[in-house]
Amino acid sequence: MNQLNNAFTLFLSLLVEAIPFLLLGVVLSGLLQFFVDERRLLSLMPKNSLLGALVGSCIGFLFPVCECGNVPVARRLLMQGAPVPVAIGFLLAAPTINPIVFWATWTAFRGQPEVVLYRIGFSLFIATTIGWVFGTQKDVRPLLQPALASVLSYRTQTSGGRGSGASTILQSGTYFLGQSAKPLITDPSELQAAMVATAAKPTSYRLRLLLDNTVQEMRELGSVLIIGSAIAAIIQVFVPRDVILSLGQSPVTSILAMMLLAAVVSICSTVDSFFALSFASTFTSGALVAFLVFGPMIDLKAVGLMLSIFKPKAIFYLFLLAGLLTFLLTLFLNLYIS
């Protein structure tokens, strides 16, 4: 009974600490999409694939979204003609390389600031590398879902014109108004896409969209957060300490265990550092960094969303590359640095 009480206290404390950051992330990512003109941004992107991947990894600073919000943004970037390295770099790095995640990670790991630095450095490195690797594939269409690939083909046929608003998918805002018989808005992220398409709509309409977006995201991400916090609390209270210690103190198994946990728990990147914090005393710091780097890139929830962009084969490559790089970098950290 006492154990149960401890577990629930722990669970609530994770939620109470994480909800403000989740809310901030949701509201800010909704707001900023009013102000950032993606097309103008894209015209500034470098053509070189390494540089493009690096810049793409860093534009998360303009869109502070976690891994649920970045997929639709990456999809829009691709559709609007972003070079592949830019889009991949953004897809992998944006959930980590953004001010709210920095703040949350700093809040959680005040006592171990090196964790924050490794998280940022490794994420940037991995995202840039993978973006660069994907940049060698000149024609990206075989990797994409047919619907998206055909939009790109259409764009190429019309001599690479900007095609602003010409494709049907880009006009989701119109459908959102309910003029179509069947509402086409299929998920909260589509709603975000609609918000961008409404730049010309009156402010009150945009504010209502912002409100709806906030409510939907809080519901979706809030439920994932609740499940994730429950898992963390249960593991911490009910799994015997020597089991966790024997797993968490070895340089190799600790990393593998945390990467597996990251992929399964699917907790949002704005709040995952609080989850990791509950393992801080028992797991190697390499394992904590692995969780914080790998989780935002690949997890069950994100894979579901990524299927709206890529074919399974491409996701498998992403998964493999991200997993291997995370493992090698954090193993190096465990063996030679900390």
Added chain:
Amino acid sequence: MARLSFRSFLPWLDVLAIAAWGIVLLKFWLTGQLFLLIHPNYNWLTIAAAFTLLLVSGLKAFFIWRASQRLGRQSSPPMQHVSLFPPGWGSALMLGMAIAGLVFTPQAFASQTALDRGLTDTLTSTRVNPQAFRSSTRSEDKNLIDWIRSLQVYPEPDAYTGQKAKVQGFVVYPPNLSEQYFLLTRFVITCCAADVYPISLPVKLAGGDSKTGLPAANRQTYAADSWVEVEGQMITETLDGRRQLTIQATALKPVPTPKNPYDY
């Protein structure tokens, strides 16, 4: 028909779930239970989030109400979205947990957690490095965390021999120490209850020593988890194969559990 009413109820479920979390956060703040959950530095974040959640749910409620007024029963088609959970599931989960949070009173961790979290592994370390080293303070003004930080900077226990100590904490009886000792313990919090970790100093009870005049103390005298104030002198003892700074108790009195049991 039943399906229709379930659908029209869904937006209200969102409103309820979000409002409920706003209320839960406010409740923790107003009842002072927030101290048990997170570091006070972040209280303002939680409070701001509580008001924002209430505002969001209020606005959403207003718009749903207005839409239903305007269109009567033919309210605008509910937005379809394929999401992680079946419709209503996410909000129901949030609402359920919020209600559980309203009913439940968080509890400060006690000796069992202290032992689980490795009280005996790391007797003398704090994770946050000392911000300021207050060597000039009188030794009996130091609290438990000050002592631990002093030890971290200068770990030789003999250096403190004979200094007076007066510290508060709760009683933990680790399995590896004899009847004569207990660990005076406090939890330190850096962010939230997920990372609270115990710090402690061993206290040597008089053990029927005629010189000190204290009665023979044993585990029955001071219950585990009870809060005590220990006065005494620092000595060095070899416990569990390690030389450790220990308080030789000269006076022990029970104190009430503080409202905020954690230290920073």
